Amino acid sequence: MKIVPLIPDNAPFTVEQRAWLNGFLAGVLNRGTPAPGSATLEEKQPLLIAFGSQSGNAESLAKRLAREASGRGFAARAAGLDSLQPADLVKDKNVLLITSTWGEGEMPDNAISFWDSLNQNGSSPKLEGVQYSVLALGDMNYGDTFCLAGKNLDKRLAELGANRIVDRVDCDVEFDDLAKKWSSTAFTILSGKKETVAADEPEDACFSKKKPFQATLLSKTNLNTKGSSKDTRHIAFSLAGSGLTYEVGDALGVFVQNCPDVVDSVIASHGFDSQSEVSLPDSGSVPLREALMKHYEVRHLFGKTPKVGLTLAAFIENLRKLQPRLYSIASSLKAHPEEVHLCVAAVRYNKEGIEHKGVASTFLADRLALGETTGLFFHAANHFRLPSDLTKPVIMVGPGTGIAPFRAFLEEREATAAPGKNWLFFGDQKRDTDFLYHDQITEWLKKGTLTRLDTAFSRDQEEKIYVQTRMIEAASELWHWLEQGAHLYVCGDAKLMAKDVEAALHEIIQSAGNKTADEAIAYVAQMKKDKRYARDVY
Ligand SMILES: Cc1cc2nc3c(=O)[nH]c(=O)nc-3n(C[C@H](O)[C@H](O)[C@H](O)COP(=O)(O)OP(=O)(O)OC[C@H]3O[C@@H](n4cnc5c(N)ncnc54)[C@H](O)[C@@H]3O)c2cc1C
Ligand SMILES: NC(=O)c1ccc[n+]([C@@H]2O[C@H](COP(=O)([O-])OP(=O)(O)OC[C@H]3O[C@@H](n4cnc5c(N)ncnc54)[C@H](OP(=O)(O)O)[C@@H]3O)[C@@H](O)[C@H]2O)c1
Ligand SMILES: Cc1cc2nc3c(=O)[nH]c(=O)nc-3n(C[C@H](O)[C@H](O)[C@H](O)COP(=O)(O)O)c2cc1C
Structure with missing residues (x-):
């Protein structure tokens, strides 16, 4: 028997809404079989x-x-x-x-x-x-x-x-x-029903973490100049042919490889044969060297004396899967169609006399050559979005690589001709060598895209000057912007900077806003609730 739908096809609902409503009404009126997945309300x-x-x-x-x-x-x-x-x-x-x-x-x-x-x-x-x-x-x-x-x-x-x-x-x-x-x-x-096996979600037709897009590296520029103690790169990938899009504020997941020198040194110190076939973390097997290059974390073993008598199988069993790394996207698609840009600080440090390098950041900075590809996926950051009301003022606090999403925000604000004011706090070690995106930022200031810029170069003088120093110096103006409904964004180091910036925010609300400590806490909590205070910190 054909069941006549209660909600006709031309009713102003989506297909899903119509299916649900028909199922629901059928259930309520005890008429026909409810649509799949739409049990009656009582059930x-x-x-x-x-x-x-x-x-x-x-x-x-x-x-x-x-x-x-x-x-x-x-x-x-x-x-x-x-x-x-x-x-x-x-x-x-x-x-x-x-x-x-x-x-x-x-x-x-x-x-x-x-x-x-x-x-x-x-x-x-x-x-x-x-x-x-x-x-x-x-x-x-x-x-x-x-x-x-x-x-x-x-x-x-x-x-x-x-x-x-x-x-x-x-x-x-x-x-x-x-x-x-x-x-x-x-x-x-x-x-209260018997266990049923969950159906796997239908595999996404488009690219994802499980099915990364192989993107070509288009360009790599050093953002620090000669004499800097840092190595920060602007990196651009092509998205051509992927159909992929992203929003400013999102992060990019990047699949990476270990450094061959580190892998060879770990294999040699354990006395393994680099061609021995070993299991992969999920399924399948490949030769040891390839497995350690692409599939397992090995950086923690570099320079360490291996355990005596460790078999290859036990060695592999103890390794963790090599994880893709996330980077805040530093571009707007409106300014760079079919491209995605990153701002990456190469991690290099000396520990107990041994030089170490970060896996992903040095893969991008040193090992991935122009024209080569690596797997990428997008990671939505719904909490870190520009205001939908383009007239709202925006305050961005982004020292070091924390500038990344704000380059994207400013490109977006420029491309959408957003009338709202924009204020950037940027800081790094030295003005002469570490003023990332100097030319683009000064151009935005000239054009008025950037209403105000405050810089904090920490090592240009005896005492440390940080972004929060500048925020406190500008307390009354900052408070005025907040009262005008400004959205405040913080990006960069989580351990120290983000906490100190939050403490400065409380101080500003108390001093310039004439509030008690408890009132300042409530003010910041309300900003978070209203999605006017968002952080992308790592
Ligand atoms: C949402 C999000 C956004 C991010 N955005 C950016 C971005 O825009 N730009 C950016 O550069 N990074 C960003 N990161 C960080 C990035 O994902 C990586 O963590 C970073 O590049 C380091 O990865 P790596 O593989 O090079 O280092 P790893 O191989 O993972 O090594 C890092 C580890 O080395 C050790 N280490 C590092 N420095 C020292 C030291 N001085 N002394 C002793 N030990 C040390 C620590 O154990 C540290 O955890 C972001 C992270 C997240 C979660
Ligand atoms: N604790 C950590 O493990 C840690 C901290 C920061 C960054 N990192 C990593 O190092 C890499 C490079 O970082 P980055 O380029 O983004 O720059 P960064 O190291 O965060 O430095 C950017 C600027 O922030 C200053 N800064 C240091 N402490 C601060 C604080 N408490 N409040 C405000 N500003 C402060 C730095 O000054 P000075 O350096 O002169 O003090 C510098 O001028 C990244 O991979 C990041 O993840 C790790
Ligand atoms: C800066 C930072 C700090 C983190 N701190 C912890 C931690 O203290 N303990 C922990 O188990 N995981 C920690 N994590 C890992 C996250 O909890 C993990 O990546 C999680 O999947 C993130 O989920 P989310 O995207 O929903 O926030 C941390 C991750 C980052 C980037």
Whole structure:
């Protein structure tokens, strides 16, 4: 029997909305079979998948799992922790939380206010009746702080009376398989149905981390001049033929290779045969040298005395998969169609008498030649976006390679003829040798694209002058911009700079805005909530 749809094809809905509505109405009126994945309202279990995410991993995972849960008959939604209050957990009842860890064991920015509300002295919310589980994303390289934000969140929810339905799962950088098992178990328990094997998401037709685009290196320019102690490169890749696009604020994932000298030295010190066939991290096998060049992290073994009697199989078993590195995109597609640009500082340091070099940054700076290709993918940074209202003022704080996304922002503001004011704080070691993008920045200042520029060259004088020194000097003007609705962005070093800049912001709000310390905290928290204070720090 053909079922006549209740919502006609010409009704003003998308195909998905129409399918859902037809399914829903059919269910309510007990008429015909609901559309796939659209059980009747009574049958649908609510499910909130909440995420704490800085650079987008937890966010995209939460959104993907919410789609999957909807397909399994849940009334599922994904939401950032910045849009939630603890009381929302009580309303939604079934809650899966996914959070990364940032800084040194800290909550990602969008989870801070939620975390604070869970810890309010004396007025902690009661979470009895909430069924929950936590998936923690992290990186084992961080040692003691591995997945700490997720661990803390999990513990606190239990303390407040929520019922843990599945044990927390802590994930290292490769989180896909663990996330799949965790979500599958949680969906099964929450639905009360027998376990069903989750269908794999249909493979993306376009390029992704799983299927990177092989991009050609177009150009590589040294942004420091002779005499500098730094080595920062402007790097341009071609996207021609990929159909790929990105937004300013996004990051680029770059697949890289280890340095052949490091690989050869590790093989020689272990006495292995470089042609021996070894297993790859996912599947298949290749000769040892190729495996160590392209597939495994080996930098931590460089210069170290190998364990006596270590077999090749045990050696390989202990290695971690070589990870692609993220870089903030330094270009706008509007200014450079079919290209993506980066600003990369080559990491080189001496430790215990041995010269070390960063894998990815020196792969890009030293080893990848013009015309050669490497795998790229885009990593969306929805938290780090220019204001959609082009009239809003923008304040950018980006010392060192922190300038990268702001070159992209300024190119975008210029290309869109955005009428809003733009203020850049830039700093590095010495004006003569380290003024990255000097010509382009001074040109923007001349043309008025850049309303104001403040520079802080830390090693041009006895005392250190940093970007936050300049912010404090300009406190009353900065406060005036904030009160005009300016969006404030910070990019660069996470360990020291980003914290010191935040402390300076509090100081400015107190002194120029005439606020108490608590009022300044509330002001900054509100800016974060309104998405007027965003950080891209690493
Ligand atoms: C969202 C995001 C955006 C980023 N954007 C940029 C960007 O625009 N530009 C940019 O240059 N980088 C950026 N980075 C950092 C980048 O991803 C890499 O981490 C950086 O290039 C170093 O990678 P590497 O492979 O060269 O170094 P690795 O081989 O990973 O080595 C780095 C490690 O070496 C050790 N180390 C480094 N210096 C020292 C030292 N002085 N003493 C002792 N040990 C040391 C530390 O253990 C450090 O973790 C970004 C990171 C993120 C997450
Ligand atoms: N702690 C770390 O491990 C660490 C810190 C920074 C950068 N890095 C890495 O080093 C590479 C190069 O970094 P980069 O080119 O982006 O530049 P950078 O090293 O961050 O330096 C840029 C400018 O910031 C100044 N700076 C140092 N401490 C600061 C603070 N607390 N507040 C404000 N400014 C401060 C530096 O001054 P001085 O150098 O003169 O002090 C310099 O003038 C990157 O790969 C980055 O990840 C690591
Ligand atoms: C600057 C920085 C600091 C980090 N600090 C930690 C940490 O302390 N502990 C940890 O387990 N992982 C840490 N990580 C790893 C992230 O948690 C991990 O990359 C995660 O997948 C990021 O997810 P997100 O994109 O949703 O924020 C850190 C990553 C960066 C770039």
